[in-house]
Amino acid sequence: LRNARYAVPNPSFTPTYADNIKAITLPPANPVTSGPITICVSGHIDHGKTTLVQTMIKMLDGRKVVLDSGLAEQSRSCTTDVAVVTCKTPSDRTLTILDTPGHEGYSLQLLPALFECDVGVFVVSCKRGEFEDCWGGAGRTHLLSMIRAGVARIVVAVNKCDVGEWEVVGRRVVEFLEKEGVQATACGVSGLNGDNLQNLIKSIEQNCGVRKGKGNKKSFRATISSVSLTGRRVNMQCKVVRGNLTVGETVSVAPAGVCGTVKEVHVGDEAFSAGTVGPGDNVTISVVNMDGERVFSGDVLVRSGDLRTNVFSRRRLVAKVEVKGKTLIKGTELTLVMNALSVSCVVAHVLDGDKRMLRSETRGRCTLVLKRPVCLETYEACKKLGRFLLLDGARIAAVGLVEELL
Amino acid sequence: MKLLSRKISAKDGGGELHVVPELNSDVWHLFNLLESSDQITMSTVRKVKSEGSTGTVRSTKQRLRLTIKMKGKPTYDATTSTLRISGTNVAESSFVKMGAFHTFTLGLNDAIKISKSCWDYVHLERIKSACDFSKSASLAAVVLQQDGLAHVCLITEHMTVTKAKVETSIPKKRSDKAWGTRNQEKQVGKFYRKLYEALVAHVDFKYVQCVLVGGPGFAPGDWMGWVWDEARRCENRSLLEHRDRFVTVRASSGHKHAVDEIINDPAVRGKITETKASRDVAVLD
Numbered sequence: 181l182r183n184a185r186y187a188v189p190n191p192s193f194t195p196t197y198a199d200n201i202k203a204i205t206l207p208p209a210n211p212v213t214s215g216p217i218t219i220c221v222s223g224h225i226d227h228g229k230t231t232l233v234q235t236m237i238k239m240l241d242g243r244k245v246v247l248d249s250g251l252a253e254q255s256r257s258c259t260t261d262v263a264v265v266t267c268k269t270p271s272d273r274t275l276t277i278l279d280t281p282g283h284e285g286y287s288l289q290l291l292p293a294l295f296e297c298d299v300g301v302f303v304v305s306c307k308r309g310e311f312e313d314c315w316g317g318a319g320r321t322h323l324l325s326m327i328r329a330g331v332a333r334i335v336v337a338v339n340k341c342d343v344g345e346w347e348v349v350g351r352r353v354v355e356f357l358e359k360e361g362v363q364a365t366a367c368g369v370s371g372l373n374g375d376n377l378q379n380l381i382k383s384i385e386q387n388c389g390v391r392k393g394k395g396n397k398k399s400f401r402a403t404i405s406s407v408s409l410t411g412r413r414v415n416m417q418c419k420v421v422r423g424n425l426t427v428g429e430t431v432s433v434a435p436a437g438v439c440g441t442v443k444e445v446h447v448g449d450e451a452f453s454a455g456t457v458g459p460g461d462n463v464t465i466s467v468v469n470m471d472g473e474r475v476f477s478g479d480v481l482v483r484s485g486d487l488r489t490n491v492f493s494r495r496r497l498v499a500k501v502e503v504k505g506k507t508l509i510k511g512t513e514l515t516l517v518m519n520a521l522s523v524s525c526v527v528a529h530v531l532d533g534d535k536r537m538l539r540s541e542t543r544g545r546c547t548l549v550l551k552r553p554v555c556l557e558t559y560e561a562c563k564k565l566g567r568f569l570l571l572d573g574a575r576i577a578a579v580g581l582v583e584e585l586l
Numbered sequence: 587m588k589l590l591s592r593k594i595s596a597k598d599g600g601g602e603l604h605v606v607p608e609l610n611s612d613v614w615h616l617f618n619l620l621e622s623s624d625q626i627t628m629s630t631v632r633k634v635k636s637e638g639s640t641g642t643v644r645s646t647k648q649r650l651r652l653t654i655k656m657k658g659k660p661t662y663d664a665t666t667s668t669l670r671i672s673g674t675n676v677a678e679s680s681f682v683k684m685g686a687f688h689t690f691t692l693g694l695n696d697a698i699k700i701s702k703s704c705w706d707y708v709h710l711e712r713i714k715s716a717c718d719f720s721k722s723a724s725l726a727a728v729v730l731q732q733d734g735l736a737h738v739c740l741i742t743e744h745m746t747v748t749k750a751k752v753e754t755s756i757p758k759k760r761s762d763k764a765w766g767t768r769n770q771e772k773q774v775g776k777f778y779r780k781l782y783e784a785l786v787a788h789v790d791f792k793y794v795q796c797v798l799v800g801g802p803g804f805a806p807g808d809w810m811g812w813v814w815d816e817a818r819r820c821e822n823r824s825l826l827e828h829r830d831r832f833v834t835v836r837a838s839s840g841h842k843h844a845v846d847e848i849i850n851d852p853a854v855r856g857k858i859t860e861t862k863a864s865r866d867v868a869v870l871d
Contacts, residue, residue, distance in 0.1 A: 249759050250759055250770070252804055252808060256804070260732070260803060260804065261732065261758060261759065262758060263758075263759065263760075264758065264760060283803065285802045285803035285804075285836070286732075286802065286803050287802075288731065288732075288733070288802060288839055289732065289733075405758070406757050406758040406760075407755045407757055408757035408760075408765050408766050408769045408770075409757075409766075409769070410765070410766035410769065415757075415765055415766070417758070417760075446765075464765065472755075473755075475755065476753070476755045477733070477755065513842075513843035513846070514843075515839060515841055515843075522733075522839070522841075524841045524842060524843060551842075571838075571839075573838035573839075573844075573847055574802070574838040574839070
């Protein structure tokens with residue numbers, strides 16, 4: 181039996197994690213001096229993800245937030261889309277929580293959230309019968325999707341621990357994850373009652389990786405996950421991938437090429453009209469003088485100067501691909517998913533081995549031709565903008581790294 | 587496809603066929619039919635140089651009927667449904683020398699006479715099915731995604747033609763004041779309206795017998811509900827009359843390849859035949 185690392189509900193729990201990085205500098209009134217964390221709460225249907233997030237927000241911020249605010253969601257009592265909430269942890273770090281849908285039909289909404297997060301929280305219920313039901317089929321697929329999307333650290337929140345034995349379930353899931361090569365921690369919680377949430381948050385913070393360097397010299401990149409137009413402002417919810425951006429600078433959206441000036445940066449409900457955002461910040465950037473109709477989710481925000489010197493929109497690329505499911509035959513139409521972007525693509529040529537197909541469970545290189553130009557970078561240049569998933573229908577067919585842009 | 591004349595000798599299988607392509611798929615059939623060294627006769631336009639008495643060279647566009655012997659394969663352009671056929675001139679003409687190269691552009695409703703030395707059984711079957719009128723009964727498919735991506739396609743036996751692509755940026759729901767709390771609903775309404783307009787514009791119920799509406803999750807169901815409300819509000823008779831022709835199915839996304847998925851799904855095929863059959867029964871009654 182491998183050593184399963186799991187957090188025991190212990191009141192004398194003392195966290196030992198590396199010091200935080202200063203990522204967002206703000207006017208003296210709101211001193212925030214800690215590294216931001218983005219977590220993605222995912223799991224099987226009805227295991228308590230939305231309830232858990234609501235209780236966490238109540239505990240951390242004291243406010244009651246309704247996550248399933250859409251009409252369809254309230255009438256069907258099921259999450260249809262990803263909800264984003266920002267709050268502060270007890271150790272003063274900005275925590276952005278993405279509450280995702282559990283139904284298989286909404287996997288297209290789940291994947292962008294998985295790409296965006298730093299730490300993945302996998303919610304599994306230890307109520308009798310629920311765990312066995314999900315573990316046999318869809319639950320494991322969910323975990324595999326998380327791993328394939330690139331979530332390196334997962335915290336397993338074993339929910340409903342007031343009506344079940346969480347240790348057994350936690351151990352099983354952690355063992356499975358370690359076999360797949362992912363660092364995992366398990367923690368028993370109760371979303372409804374709020375038991376042991378402090379330890380969950382501490383495990384999340386502990387698991388959040390230390391970001392290397394402040395990225396001052398690197399060019400600014402932020403992936404846009406959602407766009408909203410209010411009046412003359414274009415509000416873009418983005419996660420900064422690398423580099424820094426100051427309010428007042430001119431930015432452009434690739435591949436459309438439209439540009440505008442950054443007026444404000446919102447973190448949750450607070451607006452900052454001066455300051456800098458750095459890598460890891462999950463913020464809403466409010467821009468003026470930009471043609472909002474041409475900005476879509478999945479685009480990348482860059483500095484205007486950058487856009488003039490480099491070409492950002494590509495349609496053809498060479499990728500190193502690892503096939504996870506069935507064999508991929510040359511010429512199949514797949515969906516390429518990366519960071520809120522989903523575009524139709526075709527496997528144009530297979531470069532290694534058998535030139536007609538990419539065999540199942542093997543690695544190979546191939547050329548992909550996309551239906552429309554998108555902003556991508558090679559994996560060596562930028563890890564977040566170079567890793568993608570290929571979907572065949574709703575199933576993940578392969579994981580790929582961009583090797584070369586043609 | 588309209589067949590104007592047909593003269594094929596039973597002895598050696600050679601002969602000529604005079605056809606007029608009427609639909610996009612007919613042009614595609616012709617593309618598969620035409621081979622190198624076939625003789626094609628068509629009405630075409632050619633720039634003819636005429637020298638005046640003073641020595642000035644005038645170039646005028648002359649419409650004439652040319653017969654060419656094909657060289658190589660024709661080029662098919664799917665977006666405009668045209669074929670480019672090139673070859674050398676083999677018939678005597680006052681304007682064009684023998685052996686001169688010429689390229690025909692065949693579009694819809696352009697008559698063409700094809701002369702082959704031997705007509706293959708496969709080719710003849712193809713022409714027969716293309717001329718068959720009942721094949722024009724077609725299927726339409728709408729695939730949509732919650733994110734704001736949708737395609738409206740018309741499906742014939744051989745091709746899927748995308749008639750409209752709707753792409754709207756729909757913001758995620760957020761409770762922040764700066765984000766705009768009613769924005770998501772507004773954009774979703776806009777998306778549904780654009781898709782509804784595309785449906786009304788491209789789907790002609792004279793030919794279309796069944797409309798498949800596909801998408802992940804609750805997307806198709808929600809949109810259909812909106813469509814019926816809107817149809818009742820605008821009193822769109824043609825849409826309301828043919829309400830029974832709509833079938834809601836599940837697809838994996840709103841991308842174009844999702845259309846291929848749903849039409850190949852065996853459960854869906856059953857539903858299609860059901861709708862067609864029920865409609866015929868209604869006619870009998």
